[in-house]
Amino acid sequence: MISLNVNGKTMTVDVEPDTPLLWVVRENLGLTGTKFGCGIAQCGACTMLINGQATRTCVFPVSAAEGLDITTIEGLSEANDHPVQQAWQELEVPQCGYCQSGQILSAVSLLSQNPNPSDEDINIQMMNICRCGTYPRIRKAVHRASELWNNAAANLETKGANV
């Protein structure tokens, strides 16, 4: 049995230790927002956050995820209102949508490490493939998410200072 911490909940699964985390999350836990694309760590459709880092889970053995914090698109926010999700909705980024949970979680990972990324930073860090070619909207949405995220952080600081 393998114990996983997914979206803040502890879940136990009975699977082979080398099963890719993507399969376990989709098939055993029923969280299908994360997609299968290539299966060889090339496309990023399977991206989840593991301890806050964007991770390609089609090649990540489930046993290596024990004890780590796993976040899937389902657990990013309760009301789909994380700053990155807000920006994605505002700029209507998705076309078919297949790659977008991975794109959103990659953007969360990027902005956690670099709250004000340049176009070049985005081009370097946002390497997930989008067959619909939504890259220009993704770039704009990352900038917009950065604004929303920084504003939210500033508001929290102001509230803290006023308490």
Ligand code: FES
């Ligand atoms: S499905 Fe994992 S990188 Fe493509």
Ligand code: FES
């Ligand atoms: S929106 Fe269709 S693959 Fe990215």
